[in-house]
Amino acid sequence: MNLFADIRTLVLDSLTALQSEGVLPAGLDFTNVAVEPPRDALHGDMATNAAMVLAKPAKSKPRDIAEALAAKLLQDARITAADVAGPGFLNLTLDPASWTAIVPQAIKSGADFGRSDMGQGKKVNVEYVSANPTGPLHVGHTRGAVFGDALASLLDFAGYDVTREYYINDGGAQVDVLARSAYLRYLEANGQEVAFEDGTYPGDYLIPVGQALKEKYGDSLVGKPESEWLADLRAFGTEAMMDMIRADLKALNIEMDVFYSEKSLYGTGRIEAAIDSLKDKGLIYEGVLEPPKGKKPEDWEPREQTLFKSTEHGDDVDRPVKKSDGSWTYFAPDIAYHYDKISRGFDELIDIFGADHGGYVKRMKAAVSALSDGQVPVDIKLTQLVKLFKDGEPFKMSKRAGTFITLRDVVEQVGPDVTRFHMLTRKQDAPLDFDFDKVLEQSKENPVFYVQYANARICSVMRKANEAGVDTSDAILAAADMGANTHPAELALARKLAEWPRLLELAAKHNEPHRVSFYLYELAAEYHSLHNLGKAEPQLRFWQADNTDLSLSKIALTRAVSVVLSAGLGILGVTPMTEM
Template identity: 70%
Template sequence: MNLFTELRALVIAELGAMEAAGQLPAGLETAAVAVEPPRDPAHGDMATNAAMVLAKPAGLAPRVIAEALAARLAADPRIASAEVAGPGFLNLRLNPGVWQGLVRTVLQTGTDFGRSDIGAGQKVNVEFVSANPTGPMHVGHVRGAVVGDALANLLAFAGWNVTREYYINDGGAQVDVLARSAFERYREANGLEPEIREGLYPGDYLIPVGEALKTKYGTTLLDQPESVWLDEVRDFATDAMMAMIREDLAALGVRMDVYSSEKALYGTGQIEAAIETLRGMDLIYDGVLEPPKGKTPEDWEPREQTLFRSTAHGDDVDRPVMKSDGSWTYFAPDIAYHYNKVQRGFDQLIDIFGADHGGYVKRMKAAVSALSGGRVPLDIKLIQLVKLFKNGEPFKMSKRAGTFVTLRDVVEEVGADVTRFVMLTRKNDMALDFDFDKVMEQSKDNPVFYVQYANARINSVLRKARAAGVSVDDATLATADLSVLNHPAELALMGKIAEWPRLVEIAAKGNEPHRVAFYLYELASDLHGLWNRGNDEPGLRFVQEDTSVTQAKIGLARAVSVVICAGLAILGVTPVEEMR
């Protein structure tokens, strides 16, 4: 039940009636007509821009259209008043029965309230995390993992068919470095002094890998040249790192549907096939690039390379796919991997990348555009950095990781639920400060606590009512006389509940899961506001002497809890029923 969608349909229907009556010219385009919350709640419950967007094509003054539309809308039983404001905006107030009926709908629907079908079952691939398999996940990966997982949850809730995917970057030089680092720990396990020279991974997390190598190989690899052991140790260490990463993701409550390997693209013809497909479109050629920005021709050695004509699909410059020595660039397997996604029949692709991948956005979008014939959109979300603080100071590095704070460090400190919610309290392209002290504070300034406290407060009311012998299951509450919910503060809270289905669709269309966290904070704030007003106005308290009134008021509170639980489920956060 999306009241904003219903009221927009009413507005569109009345505009059609105005056309039929000759009050508007026929054939007007109404796609830009919107019904949304007014900027100032004092102006009404909803507002429409219909007169403003239709005035010019209709050749009429906006107020003329608005006044005629207002007269028609006022005749609908759901509309208490329709008032023209300013140059032609139309503010609507709804009859209280509409809001009261919404509470009943929420209680009857449960946490499926707000679920949408706008995705129409389209297949969307959300690739996220995709950390190099060279060590534990760090705090930057945490934010990307949470954003990707919450986005996948949001899209599924809004009707998309979602696949969560992890791309294992196991085809580059970094896994050779991993193998050499693990081999030093293997030597250490055999009683030798490890040589953790510059460029190797120094973290203690490789000590168990070295010990496992000793268990498998004994001392047989010690005197062998690198050419003998490199491949085997690389595969062994990569598998160990991926097992660790899977455990890290599980600790954060993240699951993947598919793990794809970069290494699997080499030697299988997939890279060659993708490049040849582009060549068949006249998008691959041999050429020489201009010097990069900041380099003078004197500092630049021009070399002929095999290039992808990415400028034909919106990029700034063409991009190399093969080096002058005949080896593939890093971009080539990424092209092949995304071509594989296109061939798997996805209708939409979403990549969650770290902020350092900003230069990759246009080239990757160009490749997908070319390989899908413009059919498959690619949205790339860049995740900005997370700065950690504790006791007012930057949080120190992890000894186990050697150079960074791990996912486990964060989750073990504050828990997965707090970690996930906090990571969504800023839009992905904004830097985020994660203060270990503040995220555990019990105050309004801590959004995690504030939302959870709202749900706990509601559950405390439910427990109190049950203890008094009042039936407060959802089915009973849905049959209560909700007409007693008529105070402006109660109606305002219902209005905030009504925004949930609309918010889901807006957030899903924009691939913006942080909007859910923002909305939950606002909903919790309204609930707390009503609760606190009850301290001075006994009639607003949720528990009253009259059982039927109590059930109606608890029905409103329970509707808030239903929406909070639905929203937290999208964020991957477990709602609490009691604060400890």
């Protein structure tokens, strides 16, 4: 049940009626007519911009349209007031029963309350994390992992067919560095002293890899030239790192549907096929690029390269896909990878990159636009950095990774639920501070505690009722008389519940799962406010020992809150707490 959508339908039907009566002309486009909460709650329950967006095409004054629309809307029993404000906004007040009717709907729907078919089964590929397989995931990857996983769950809830995908960057030179680093640990396992130089990875996480190599090869590779072991150790090291990464993701309760290897693109004709597709569209040519910004002319050596006309699809400059020596640029396999996604039939693509990939957005969007003839949209989300603090100071925990703090370090400190929720307390493109003291603090200032505590309080009320012999099953609560919930605080809570289906659709439309965490905090605040009022006003307490029917109506309201809190936390990948 989406009350905002229902009232929008009422507005559109009323506008159509005004057209049939000749008040409005035929042929008006109602697409931009919206019904949403007013900016100021004192102005009513909902507001519509209908008169404002239709005035110009209707060649009428906004207030004239608003007044005619108000008269129509007041004929519906749900609308108790329709007030024209300012130049023509229309503020609506609904009958309280319209709000409290949400409660049984939420209880009956359970975990599916707010689920929609907005996505219409469209196939969406969400690619996230995609870290180089050269070590464990670090705290920056953690944010992208949580964001991507929550977004995938949100889109699934909104009716999309979602594939979670990890792109393994195992085709580049960094995997050679991994192999050399693993070889050093192998030598170390064989009793030799080693030095990590030339950019090799010094992290302790490679010690077990070196020991495993010794178990497999003994000392047969000691002193052998790189040409004899590099390829084998590339494969061995990559698989070991991917096992570690999968374990890291599992610690956050993340499971991928697909792990796609970059290496699988090489030597298989897939890169060539993607570039040929662009060439067939006249988008590949041989040319010389202008020197990069910031380079002095004498520092620039112009070379003819194979270029992609990405400027024809919104990029700032054309991009090289093949170097002057005939080898592919790093961009070429990425083009081929996205060509493969398009070929797999995805209707939409979402890429989640780290903050350092900002310069990559336009070229990747240009490539997808060109490859799909503009038919497959790609949304690229950048996740900003995470700063760790403890006792008010920047916090460093472990040298296990060599130079960075790992995902596992964070999860072991505070747990997966706290980690996941807190990573979504800011929009993904805003910097995030992760303070280990504050995320474990039991106060209103800690969003994850505040939301979890609301659910635990509700469960406590229901246990108390059950101990008194009252049946609080969902069937009983859904049939309770909601007419007893008339206090402004109770109605405010019901109104907030009614926003849930609309909030989900907006969050899914904009690919913004942080909206869910924001909403859950606001819902928890409304619940805690009502709970605290009961301390001073006994008639507002959820458990009324001397009145079972009244208790059921009030407990039903809180049960609906628990339904939404649990569903929202589920989307975020957080387990609801039933007691604290």
